[in-house]
Amino acid sequence: MAPGLGLALGLSAGMVQSQTILPDPVAGVEGEMGTQAGLDAWIQDFRPRALAAGIPAATFDAALRGVEFNAKVVERDRNQNEFSKTIWDYLDTAVSEDRVTLGLQALDRHRALLDRIEAQYGVEKEVLAAVWGLESAYGTYRGDLPVLGSLATLAYEGRRASFFEAELLAALKIVQGGHVDRFAGSWAGASGHTQFMPSSWEKFAVDFDGDGKRNLWGDEPADALASTANYLRHWGWTKGQPWGVEVKLSDGFDYDQTTERVVKPVADWQAMGVRTILGADLPDHGPGSILLPGGHRGAAFLIWPNFQVIEKYNTADAYVVAIGSLSDRLRGGPPIQSTWPRDLRALTLDERRELQDRLTRAGFDAGGVDGRMGPKTVAAVKAFQKARGLVPDGYPSLEVLTLLR
Secondary structure, three states: OOOHHHHHHOOOOOOHHHHHHHOOOOOOOOOOOHHHHHHHHHHHHHHHHHHHHHOOHHHHHHHHHOOOOOHHHHHHHHHHHHHHHHHHHHHHHHHHHHHHHHHHHHHHOEEEEEEEEHHOOOOOHHHHHHHHHHHHHOOOOOEHHHHHHHHHHHHHHHHHHHHHHHHHHHHHHHHOOOOOOOOOOOOOOOOOOOOOOEEEEEEEHHOOOOOOOOOOOOOOOOHHHHHHHHHHOOOOOOOOOOEEEEEOOOOOOHHHHHOOOOOOOOHHHHHHHOOOOOOHHHHOOOOOEEEEEEEEEOOOOEEHHHHHHHHHOOOOOOHHHHHHHHHHHOOOOOOOOOOOOOOOOOOOOOHHHHHHHHHHHHOOOOOOOOOOOOOOHHHHHHHHHHOOOOOOOOOOOOHHHHHOO
8 A cells, every 4th residue: 555545544453455446437326425427527626726736727637538436446445455354364465475485586686776775775675575565566466547537536525535635636746747658556546566645756756767757657666666765764764673573472461561652672571571472582672562463362563663664654553564574574584473363353344333332432432433443442442351351452353342232
């Protein structure tokens, strides 16, 4: 997913969105999603705002002529896949042996390029390759939906109108500058080898190959990979600091401490009995947090600030763990050792909303009823679990919902 889009879409902890949907433009779809006629009217209403923002009339008219309303894009935005998959189901695909093998091959093919990017931007080549691998399968699938159509559909639909309208303006500037020939991407308007949103192209894209263009869309990945490194560096990437390390918690560990909001020196975690998954002393890369993306029955990780840098690309814990784990594998490290509670399933959207509603009515402020398992909902789950004598890991399970009914 594109840099910054995860935050805008409100991704839930521990679950993550797939990259694209198959194109299925639908004209004249009736109902609350919108219609082709409605989109056409919205485009005419948007035109003066775009021109006032500096888009030439000729560019606007040519770029948006014949843009089709895509009901599938709206459906995908409202029912994002990150909420329907558990972290273990996602990781099974995101860090599969095939993806690791293809990543090692990509590293070999582009080692000289990636070494130069790493030297200039200070972001490890394995991390860049991991982002590339998750976002476009190392450039083999960059999305095939018209970017302008997706953004126009989402801006018109209105659930996040201001965000997608701003992205549409940024996309029109890319078209105006002649930077891309075939502007295709994912359902949300992300495009290129590493799936940048148009606004991220404006701010962070670089011309690494020196051809005068910041080209994230062609077959050569140099500009896209360097732009990704530039993005991560901007948000504070620290070379040599791990994203995290898999750990084993001691018997009697205080699970109230398992949140990104609790940051302690490594020596403190060590004193609490935390060790690496193999039982060794913890590496000290500065203060960190303990994260349980699959609850107390799943893997535990000691994470450092580079974890939060990857979150700038996509806020879902599962995505960050996938990038981190895949980069570790590409560096020759082992897969995640712990088992996952595969008997559990992810809550549906309706169930997540019910969970938030019931938590709030029971006196545990979930921060609203929107179906997104953000920090306030996790804290509410923790408080409820603690009140019921359960392990307060904050995991929004069916068990918690059932106890609230």
